[in-house]
Amino acid sequence: MGNETQLDMPQYRPHEIQEIRKCFSLYIKFPKNRWKEIERAEKNDAEGNKIYQHLKEEFLEKYMPEPNHEPHGATESFEKSKIPGNGNGNSKIPGNGNGNSKIPVDSMSKSPL
Numbered sequence: 262m263g264n265e266t267q268l269d270m271p272q273y274r275p276h277e278i279q280e281i282r283k284c285f286s287l288y289i290k291f292p293k294n295r296w297k298e299i300e301r302a303e304k305n306d307a308e309g310n311k312i313y314q315h316l317k318e319e320f321l322e323k324y325m326p327e328p329n330h331e332p333h334g335a336t337e338s339f340e341k342s343k344i345p346g347n348g349n350g351n352s353k354i355p356g357n358g359n360g361n362s363k364i365p366v367d368s369m370s371k372s373p374l
Contacts, residue, residue, distance in 0.1 A: 280304065287316050290324050 268278055280303035287299045295316075302313035 276305075284313070284316075287320055290320060291316070 268275075270278070273281075284299050284303050287302070288296065291299060298312060299316060302309055302316050
């Protein structure tokens with residue numbers, strides 16, 4: 262993993278901290294019923310490294326977006342949806358700027374604070 266940890270904790274040896282650090286994102290994203298498998302992947306031996314590689318691939322596939330992926334989700338489906346208050350003049354949302362507001366403009370400018 263690179264550099265040794267700078268944490269000095271009597272209850273954990275440096276290599277134990279490194280092992281947990283290696284698998285931290287797996288613990289965060291995968292469900293709790295996978296934690297035993299992740300715990301085994303922490304160990305720096307042949308079996309642990311094999312399990313870690315498998316989990317890492319699964320993690321990247323499920324939770325990491327493609328390099329050209331839209332970071333805020335599917336904008337195409339958002340743009341196609343018909344959302345009230347989208348500027349088409351048919352909104353029933355008060356204060357949408359189409360002149361049909363049910364909230365008096367004067368009351369919106371007066372702040373109670």
